[in-house]
Amino acid sequence: MEAKKLISNKSSLVGTVKVPGDKSISHRAVMFGSIASGVTTVENFLPGEDCLSTIACFRKLGVDIEQEGSRVKVEGKGLDGLQEPKDVLDVGNSGTTIRLLMGILSGRPFHTVLIGDQSIGKRPMTRVTSPLAKMGAKISGRKNGEYTPLSLSGGELTGIEYELPVASAQVKSAILLAGLQANGVTTVIEPEKTRDHTERMIRMFGGEVHSEGMAISVNGGQELKGTHVDVPGDISSAAFFLVAGAIVAGSQITLKNVGLNPTRTGILDVLKKMGADVTIEAYDSAGNEPAGNITIGTSSLKGTVISGDLIPRLIDEIPIIALLATQAEGKTVIKDAAELKVKETNRIDTVVNELKKLGANIEATDDGMIIYGNSSRLSGGTVASHGDHRIGMMLAVAALICSDEVYLEDSEAVAVSYPDFFNDLHSLF
């Protein structure tokens, strides 16, 4: 496909955007709806490619799922209602789909083969298959089980106590989903707190989960019941507009109904720390996931250090935070973020290489990057998403502050998490 000409050299983004539903919560709503008994309805579901891959996999497992735009209805028949698929399960580009699905399938008495796209084929899987094998699942795959295609035979599981070697909500969730089906108790111990949507959803579907310090436990043999899930907007999608509003002169943007789960709001902490003009109006909601409206205006920013337990709270926002840092006064250091190397692309390399093409002063480190901000406009050129949705959206926001023309290769990657991204961005012009 031809490179997309981006809008560059823009001033004043003004208006309101309602970002689409949260990707992590949308995946889980379909998964929990599929393993619960009874009907689950989902409102504000994200109809992005990743979540559609999750629906396609569960349909192949015999679950009736109706989806029309952002409304979904799942006819759950309980875990025992899942059937051995006649075909391979294709997760497309979605790490969340394949890793959480393996947790569910580990306890099912049948065989499945899991595949994905080229990017999934490079993402590590033994972080999930190794604890699941300890519980009793039989999983094999390319390169000693590290990569897809993976072949999985599930069955009787035994609960384990497992210390996560990396802070990963996907690994934690896979183990908890297996734990719901195992004999005895399953406990996961996190090195740092990661997003807790799975724990919240177990409770929403009538199950029990216990959290104590960094340990999260579930009992096996729990039965979940279908429910209604109202998905808040995705803060990871809102992040692109938060940064656009902060760095484009003369801007004021309000983002409506954004998820404000504290395990996801690291970007708001960073914006505040860097001096951004941001206001948060949290709803007084009784909902399962907190949400609210966020307003941001053009800001005068200073560099900062982003590290430690803040990293899992903003891991997917690091590409757009790197752009933000190019417009701050002074140096920004991002460290403890080696996990970025195993996302849709190696996000340390892609962020650094693509932003360099636009004239940014940025360098890669082993576990992050260093950005030398100078508050000046970027230049221009041809950049590429490399098939990574978050890189594509970050570059579209970068173009706004470029003085020359910018072309983006592989712009269609944005549909993985935000099919209407370009329309929503243009609505602020």
Ligand SMILES: O=C(O)C1=C[C@@H](OP(=O)(O)O)[C@@H](O)[C@H](O)C1
């Ligand atoms: O559980 C989830 O929904 C996710 C967890 C994170 O991945 P890791 O668990 O690999 O950190 C995140 O990067 C991903 O976009 C979504």
Ligand SMILES: C=C(OP(=O)(O)O)C(=O)O
């Ligand atoms: C890393 C991401 O997703 P996943 O791991 O589900 O592919 C992401 O959305 O940035």
